[in-house]
Amino acid sequence: MNKFKSLLVGAVVAGLGATSAMAQEKIRIAFIDPLSGPFASTGNQGLSIYRHAVDELVNKRGVLLNGAAEFEIVPFDNKISAKESLIQLQVAIDQGIRFIAQGASSGVANALTDAIKKHNKRNPDSQVIFLNHSAVDPALTNDKCNFWHFRFDANADIKMDALTDDIAGNEDIKKVYIIGQDYSFGKAVAAAAVRFLGEKRPDIEIVGNELHPIGKVKDFTPYARKVIASEADAVITGNWGGDMVGLGKAVMGAGFTKPIYTYYGATSGITANFGDQGDGIVKLAGAGQVNPPLSADAEAFTTSYYEKFPELDLGQPQMANVAPMLAVAINEVGNADDVKAIAYALEGMEYDGILTGKTVMRESDHQAIQTVTVQGQTSEGLTFDYDNSGHGMIAETIVELASADAPTTCKMKRP
Amino acid sequence: MALFLVNILDGLVTGLLLFMLCSGLTLIFSMMGVLNFAHASFYMLGAYFAYQISTITGFWMGLLVAPIIVGVFGAAIERYGLRRVHKYGHVPELIFTFGLALLIEEVIQFFWGKSQMAYSEPEALNFAAFAIAGNSFPAYKVFMIFVAMGLFLTLLYILTKTRIGMTIQAALSYPETVQNLGHNVPLVFMGVFGVGTAMAGLAGVIAGPVLGTFPGMAVQLGSIVFVTIVIGGLGSLWGALVASLIIGWLQTFAAAYNVAMEDILTAVGFTKPENIWDHPLQDLWTLTLPQIGPILPYLLMVFVLVLRPQGLMGKRET
Known part of the structure; x- marks a missing residue:
């Protein structure tokens, strides 16, 4: 450990030396996510992970174009609105930024991927790459896939695959209750859960499959009562934010002591709650x-x-891969201007993710294949807790290169 | 049947909580003739103050102190804000409270951030009081019921049986006359505003651990509070109680039973179209009761306004 630290310090010092020695080119990445309003905590957490990854894994190590260049993250606040995001995209492009990062909300990602596709077709001189770090709607790498979009997070289907593996391996689970928010993502989660459970454990009975109005439910107690009444052995939910806290607290408060499988049941105050x-x-x-x-x-x-x-959490480990993988691609091309070549370099890239293990950007649909874990909340054996609460998530099931052979309907058109 | 009983109790908790918010608002409205848009923000302030106090001294101190702080703050707002705006008429007052609501939300985000606060029930009440058919009923909710009932009875007693209550009631209807009789009417107004906001604060203190303490909690309850006092009748304490309970049960039962429009339509004699996903009436066919639950109170308000514009127990025409 000490040896490692001194090595790191050495590398940093060397990096700093390199910094002062050369005139540095700044390669900018536009980070378009909600930085104000009700979902700001999501955006701010993502921004912090980007900044940290850029500092620690790229800039301090002086790896970008052999230290001749540095990444700079330029935040743009989209207030989680698709319309606002398109305006910010245009602003970023006008400022000469060629790398667009976004992730909070698949609705926004869907709008951005369309806009970027059109923009790149019409403006071959100022093409941009879309780095999607956490929008998990499967369609983005299936029917709606395009050459300029790269997804670094595991999509909803991949996560559900790992999650249902966990359920399938648990013989005690005979009845499952699925509940989610009433919009595209909630529906995608429910559909995936039904499909995977049907394939893996046809004997499991789905005793509830319902959607509730998103962000409108003040008190989840009546829903919790239904879960208890259905005698479910497990709950699956894609809820996030306030809906996750409300549902979780109500279900546990009603006396449910069996597993609640979630996509976003940690950090941003959820774990502490x-x-x-x-x-x-x-x-x-x-x-x-x-x-x-x-x-x-x-x-x-x-x-x-x-x-x-100290106030935030490293809740989305895959976000730490985005800038370093982009750096590898830029190094391979030798400059940051030939965006098309960089996109080709990203395609099929194999990378050793610092928190995600071996990671491959699948060529066929630009979906990152990486380690997917099913984590459980605990207060024991943690190296890092969430929300400074003494509680955190620990990986219980670890699937390396999860869903590497999952089919895709993507028919990629390459320029 | 067991589930029905559980839902009755859950609805009672929701309704009583709503009542704690509405009682203050309805009094303030009948007094000043202006809707206090910031009322739910005082509820949010109560929850945040109580959370902050509870991190230092535990839940019970927060329960005592936070409503008082909120009440004093509310009284100060009336004395130095609303009273000055009052002479310019109702619209500036309305805008003032609206601005105040936005301001409070921003200030809260500034100090506490945007995440959910880890504000939870006290250890002493963190157990299941009883269980009906496997559904445990937390002791904390029993506590909530008692606090709300206690508040209602105290309020009713003060307003109808004490001298202060008489003065308040008189000041509501005939402020000039009461002033001429030697009572300090502005002080009465300030007091009512302070007590009203303190009750909202108390509601926040006890609701925060259950419904979550986050910057959106005021907006989430804000509109439903107005609906409740309109249904109950502006200025009526009993009306606020009845309307709160109706809405509490309405929302609980709507979410609890999966009545599907499909079943109703088929029962009436329609046949479900083959390819429902392409059908123009797809939304109607796939509708379920939990989905329309959140709009039921608004629907009820429309009916009440049409049939009985003064509200269920309102005395005057507005």
């Missing part, structure tokens, strides 16, 4: 892992993240 009650109950399927750290490198990276952002 669940507290002791959530230990051993709340599960989360996601890309990569924070606990236990994958390597000494990963531990150092996470430690310095928490030193820099």
